[in-house]
Amino acid sequence: MSDAARTNVNVGHLALWVLQVLLAAYFVYSGVSLLGDDFVGKFDRIGSGQWLRYVTGVLELAGALGLLVPRLCGLAALGLVGVMAGAVVTELFVLGDTEGAVLPALLLVLAAAVALGRRDTVRAVLQSFGK
Numbered sequence: 001m002s003d004a005a006r007t008n009v010n011v012g013h014l015a016l017w018v019l020q021v022l023l024a025a026y027f028v029y030s031g032v033s034l035l036g037d038d039f040v041g042k043f044d045r046i047g048s049g050q051w052l053r054y055v056t057g058v059l060e061l062a063g064a065l066g067l068l069v070p071r072l073c074g075l076a077a078l079g080l081v082g083v084m085a086g087a088v089v090t091e092l093f094v095l096g097d098t099e100g101a102v103l104p105a106l107l108l109v110l111a112a113a114v115a116l117g118r119r120d121t122v123r124a125v126l127q128s129f130g131k
């Protein structure tokens with residue numbers, strides 16, 4: 001591998017870690033907010049009960065932690081893609097709030113970028129289950 005190619009790989013690796021840390025920080029904030037009383041009214045409007053707020057908060061916190069673990073970061077990002085896909089669908093079709101769907105859609109795209117960039121870790125974890 002040439003020096004330029006090695007530099008590109010290192011810059012890409014560093015950029016993914018910066019993105020993972022930023023996403024983890026946001027999802028810790030969001031998960032803690034969900035477990036508090038900040039979103040009680042919103043989940044009342046959703047109509048599924050407060051259990052969904054707790055599950056979502058725990059999933060966001062778990063995803064945030066997973067983003068910081070090298071072996072789990074790809075799977076954590078995939079899990080957060082799923083959580084954010086649910087948030088986008090809920091905002092658009094349950095609450096009818098197109099503006100409210102923007103942030104979860106952005107977070108979905110960023111988590112998908114991490115999952116794609118860390119696909120080797122996803123592959124390694126999935127292969128370890130096959131042994």
